[in-house]
Amino acid sequence: MSIIQTIKNTHDDQKIVSKSVYQTTYQEHTILVITHPQCSAAISLQGAHLLYWQPKVSSLPIIWLSEKTLFKKGVAVRGGVPICWPWFGKVAEPAHGFARIVDWQLTSCSENEDGVDIILSLKDNEKTRQYWPHHFELELKLHLGKTCQLALSCQGDFNATGALHSYFGVSDISAISVSGLGDTYEERLTTINKPKTAGEMTFNQAVDRIYTQPEPISLIKDNDHTIKITHINHSDVVTWTPWDNAKNVVDLGEQSYHNFVCVETCRISKPIESSNKAKTSYGVKIEVIK
Numbered sequence: 001m002s003i004i005q006t007i008k009n010t011h012d013d014q015k016i017v018s019k020s021v022y023q024t025t026y027q028e029h030t031i032l033v034i035t036h037p038q039c040s041a042a043i044s045l046q047g048a049h050l051l052y053w054q055p056k057v058s059s060l061p062i063i064w065l066s067e068k069t070l071f072k073k074g075v076a077v078r079g080g081v082p083i084c085w086p087w088f089g090k091v092a093e094p095a096h097g098f099a100r101i102v103d104w105q106l107t108s109c110s111e112n113e114d115g116v117d118i119i120l121s122l123k124d125n126e127k128t129r130q131y132w133p134h135h136f137e138l139e140l141k142l143h144l145g146k147t148c149q150l151a152l153s154c155q156g157d158f159n160a161t162g163a164l165h166s167y168f169g170v171s172d173i174s175a176i177s178v179s180g181l182g183d184t185y186e187e188r189l190t191t192i193n194k195p196k197t198a199g200e201m202t203f204n205q206a207v208d209r210i211y212t213q214p215e216p217i218s219l220i221k222d223n224d225h226t227i228k229i230t231h232i233n234h235s236d237v238v239t240w241t242p243w244d245n246a247k248n249v250v251d252l253g254e255q256s257y258h259n260f261v262c263v264e265t266c267r268i269s270k271p272i273e274s275s276n277k278a279k280t281s282y283g284v285k286i287e288v289i290k
C-alpha cells in the first residue's frame with residue numbers, strides 16, 4: 001500500500017474537524033486528512049507541512065510525498081511542501097530553518113463546495129528561541145480544492161529568508177520541462193546543466209539552482225497535463241532534483257527521483273523584512289491544466 005493510501009486509511013484517535021476533514025495520529029505526527037469532492041490532501045501539524053494534494057482532475061498526486069519519509073518528531077518530512085523558515089539552506093542549524101520541524105497549531109478550518117480553507121499558526125516559544133532568539137508570529141493559509149494555494153505571513157522585527165519547497169509529482173523527470181525561470185541563476189552544484197532555452201529546463205542529472213529573476217509563473221509540462229505554478233511576492237525560484245544521488249538520501253527511494261521535481265517559491269535574494277506593525281506574506285497557487 002502506498003504511503004498516501006496508508007495515511008488516508010489511518011483513523012487512530014480520529015477527531016472530526018469539519019465535514020471533509022479529520023485529525024488523526026500517524027506514527028509520531030498529528031495529521032489532518034482531507035477528503036473533499038474537489039481534492040484529497042493531508043497536512044502534518046509538524047511544520048504545517050502539506051503532505052500531498054491530488055485534485056479531482058488528476059489521477060496522481062500533484063504534490064508528491066516520498067514513500068520512505070519518516071514521521072518522527074523533529075525530523076523533516078521528505079516531500080510535500082516543507083516550509084523553510086527563517087532561513088533557507090545550511091546557513092545555520094537546522095538546515096532550512098526550524099519551522100518545518102516544530103509543531104504548529106490549527107487556528108481555523110472552513111469549507112464550501114470549492115474546497116477547504118485551513119489556517120495554521122506558529123508563535124515563538126521556548127523551543128523556537130533555542131534556535132532563534134526572536135519574537136515572531138507565523139501564519140500559513142491553505143486553500144485545498146481544485147487549486148492548491150499556500151500563503152505564509154509573518155510578523156515580528158526581523159529579516160528572514162525561506163521557501164515554500166514544493167515537491168511536484170511527475171510521470172518521469174527525463175520527460176518534463178520547467179519554464180518561466182528567467183535567465184539569471186546561481187548554480188549550487190559544480191556540475192553544469194545549461195538550459196537549452198533561456199528560462200526553460202529539462203533534466204538529465206542532479207540540479208540545484210537558484211533562479212534570481214524568475215517570471216511570476218512557472219510551468220511544468222508533463223505528458224498529458226501542465227502544472228501551473230503562480231508565485232506571489234517571491235524573489236527567487238529554486239529547481240532541485242537529486243537525480244541518482246537519491247540513493248544516498250535516507251528518506252528517498254533509489255529510483256524515486258524519476259517521479260518528482262522541486263520548483264520552490266523562495267525569498268532568498270530579497271529576504272522578507274518583517275515588522276511588528278504589519279504582516280508580510282508570500283505564497284504560491286498551483287493548478288493543473290489538461
Ligand SMILES: O=P(O)(O)OC[C@H]1O[C@H](O)[C@H](O)[C@@H](O)[C@@H]1O
Binds near residue numbers: 095208209238262264
Ligand atoms: O534535504 P533537505 O534539507 O530537505 O534539502 C533538500 C534540498 O532543498 C533545496 O532544494 C536546496 O536548494 C538543496 O540544496 C537541498 O538539497
